[in-house]
Amino acid sequence: MPAPALWYFDVISPFAHLALTRLDAIRAQRPIALKPIVFGAVLKHWGQLGPAEIAPKRVHTYRLATHKAQAMGVPFRFPPTHPFNPLAMLRLLTALDGDEAAITAAFRLVWGEGREANDPQVLEEVADAAGRPDALALIGEPAVKDRLRQATEEAIAAGVFGVPSLVIDGEVFWGVDAMPMALDYLADPMAFRSGEMARVSTLPEGIQRQR
Template structure:
């Protein structure tokens, strides 16, 4: 089964999900695919959680609580939301490996460091074997790969991060991980009668936007 994880370093929920994905990747191949979450928001005409003041406050408190419950380190970066492009391109320049993803997530969300510029990420890049981070993140091939990742996400219907794609079946969010594992164990779950029923329900009303 093809397993792809779509994520953006801007998302604290992706950081919460990462240990589970890393454990999954230790047992079978998982393609780690960094994408620009803001692109999805623009494509679907959505606001991000941090763009609605009351939702922003709740989301941050909830993330802190979830991390405490999981006993997972969490320290917010100096500002949020931030521009994640440099971190995403650094990930791709470093091969989008488990080690690279782990290091960048830990830098931003465990150590609480900035991940929004080449200068901020330079010490981390050096540890990843990239001496010229400015050159690496400006590489046309790196930029093209990030765009290709985004195009692949849209082609699969990805609408948020983090998302696990299991042969094209989408499982959105850290809290859907158990559902994804259940599907991995029994793909017939997706086609159970009640599952089929709920996706075929008619819409009784639609908002005019």
């Protein structure tokens, strides 16, 4: 049996909300494990700014997410503020072992209805979606924090640089726009290891910008 695909996400990402609605196409080809991670820690590791940290890119990204949701027919509304602190929600989803019903509820509430991720009522509804109201008490547990940190480090080690990202057989497919490419990979992995795909994977750098 092939190893499951890993879907790394952070609820801070509107594109993760959109990608979640398209995971069934991947799941038809390969089992998927859903893994919450901390996007901010990923950015810090790679020395990047988030899209919302660059003023003109922030507006563009918000419009792009809104436009894409409308084109996909996905219910969509930005939460009251963005970026927001996603840690409580991420820890809750970690405590719930990546339960899909809880993850779906989290994205529906935050990005479908535009509610505040840190609202205690929202967190309660997410826990209830998994049938685990007791999980709310685990958000502050050191073991849960450690598991979230470990998942983030695992993602970074796998080459994840943004969210959402699918990792399939060690190959990273970033964002909702890369999902068709992931499906093509699943249909024919060797096509990604030959020809132009292979050449660009080892293309040398002609210049490096000084930092």
